[in-house]
Structures are given as structure tokens and as C-alpha cells.
Amino acid sequence: MVFFSAALVVSGCGQSESPGFRINLDGYDPAKVSQAQREAIGEAMEEFFGTPDVPRVPQELGLDAERIAVAAGPVEGRADGAQHGVYRQHCAVCHGISGDGAGALATTVDPYPRDFRLGVFKYTTTRAGAKPLRSDLRRILLRGIPSTGMPSYAQLADGELAALVEYVVYLSLRGETERYLVQRVVDEGEYLPLGADVKEEVFDEAAVWAAESWAAPEREPEDYAVVRPPRPEYTPPQRAASIERGKQLYASKNSQCVQCHGPNGDGDGENDLLYDDWNKPKIGVTPEETARLARLYRLPAQKLRARNFREGAFRGGGNPEDLYLRVYAGIKGTPMPAAGPQAGAGGVLTPEEIWDVVNYVLSLSGRY
Helix, strand or coil: CCEECCCCCCCCCCCCCCCCCCCCCCCCCHHHCCHHHHHHHHHHHHHHHECCCCECEEHHHCCCHHHHHHHCCCCEECCCCCEECHHHHHCHHHHCCCCCCCCCCHHHCCCCCCCHHHCCCCCCCECCCCCCCHHHHHHHHHHCCCCCCCCCCCCCCHHHHHHHHHHHHHHHHHHHHHHHHHHHHHHCCCCCCCCHHHHHHHHHHHHHHHHHHHHHHHHCHHHHECCCCCCCCCCHHHHHHHHHHHHHHHHCCCCCHHHHHCCCCCCCCCCCCECCCCCHHHCCCCHHHHHHHHCCCCCCCCCECCCCHHHCCCCCCCCHHHHHHHHHHCCCCCCCCCCCCECCECCCCCHHHHHHHHHHHHHHCCCC
């Protein structure tokens, strides 16, 4: 394992202590994780990825060290006019220094800020199960996410936007690696201290593997990205017919739309106990178990609300092409499944049927 370690940023004057990455022990009883285990995990992760002020950028992970240099560390203007520490300036108050979605303002917004550590992102142009493209993350920064606490950062310079995207990927790779390491040390009782061979194995099996899952869609978009056929041109009678077909598909047993979104698209379906992948582990089979689990997480469980189409606020984008993607690829990390054809398999809906459903949903939102 060869590291390219960039001393990206040094602490600014007046800071008594640099922040550190918080070890991801969500779901673990703190009393059952020893100090030796915590130290072993912290030391290995610092060796792999450095600290918030001085990240390390392993060459094997294919990250852009210069962009990470702009995002990392304390907020700082340079003599050449360049801005550094843009993640801490714009993102950490909600997403946290560690990218855990538990920043100072996290509990004030619904849904919670995204926890990057799972490596799962909801609104992408890639197929179910695939990582997003960097352009997907950039799009979220430019647009924001309507009816959430995520604003638009369209005012930022292109270099700052690129830096934030790269740093989010860095935090994601770091988070996936850390979770794997925690499982090895805590769940499997890996012998301490961790030897170089074990660290090498963890790095290859977690960090390099996760990096490849990010690289593949960028390298081979034809195998991972959803191909959106052009939206058909409709005459008024054809549009009305498409909306009616979409209404029938929406109500069909195969699509299951009404289970969550309700028969009239009001978000009041029978399945109202919805949780995304970030909150699902906090829910036990009994109220007592749920109460016990609540003590093991930094943020309390938060229910997911199915979208009310009549409000016209679509978090992944409200134009027809965006809605096509949401139906085709689903919303990753949530109960919203992929309805379009996947690699090597048919889907619940054909591309033509997806356009019909999109047209029906747009009609519910008042856009037709």
C-alpha cells in the first residue's frame, strides 16, 4: 500500500485544538467497545486517510488531492485569492466534520442531512445499486433539494464545487472503510494491535473495493447510467391518453405506487411506516427494542414520508427527465424501488410506461 500523503491544510491561528474524525460506532453499545479497540481503529484510519485538517489521499483510490486540498481543513483565504476549507465553511454545520450527517443543525431539519459514510446517495442518474456520477453530486449542489434543509450552492465558483464533490467522495470512501474496520475489530474480535498485514487487507478489501465502485460508473457510463429516451411529443388527445394510461399503471398491483403515495397521490398510502437505510437500523421489532436502540445512535429515528405529488415539490428535480429517473432507477437507500429495466433483467415498467406514469404524476402536481 503506497500512500500519497498531502499536507493539505494547517490549522489557522487561534485554534486550540483541531477537530478529529468521530469513529463510527453507531449501533454499538459504547460500554462494549474497549479503549484499545477505539485506539486501534483510530490509528489505522488516520494512517489510511489522515485527519480533517491534514487528509491523506492514497494513490490507489484515484482521488484528486488538489481538489481535496481546497475542501479540507479550516476556512482560510490564501494570498492568491483561493479559498480553502470550503467543506467546513458550507457543509459541516449540517453534515458534520466526519460526514456523518450529525452536524450542529442536524436535528433542526427533516429529513436529516445526508450521512455520507454509507456511500449511498439518493438522487442519481445511475442504475439501482450503482454509485452516483460526480456530475450527480454536482447537480445536487447546484440545485439544492427542495423542501429540505439542503440549499443551492450555485453561487460557488466551479473549482469550489468540484472540491466539495471530491471531498464528499473522500468522506464516503473513508466511511465505508471505517465501517468495515469496525466490524473486523469489534464484531470479529480482530487481534490487537493491528498488524501491517491486517491493515493491508482491510485497505484492499474495503477502501480499494469502494474506490472501484465509484470509478466504474465514471469509466463505463454506458453500463451504469440510465438511458433516458426522449420524451414523446404529444398532441392534446395523446397527452390525455398517456395520463390515463399512467393513472392505470400507478394503481396497478405491479407498480405498488398507491401503497406509499396513496390512491390520489397525496402521500397517504397504507404503508406509512417508512424508514430509509440511515434510520432503518434504529427500529426494533418491539417498542422496547426501539427504545434501547435509540441510545446507540447520535440522532433519533426519523420516519420517511412518501412524496405528496400534489404539492409539486420533487426533491430529485421536478422536470420530466428527473421524474423519469426517479421511477426508472428508484431512490437509493429508500423504499422507493427501481421500476425500469435493469442490466440483464426486465423491469416492472417499460420506458414507454414510465413516461406515462411521469405524465400522470405531473398532472397531479398541476403541471398539466
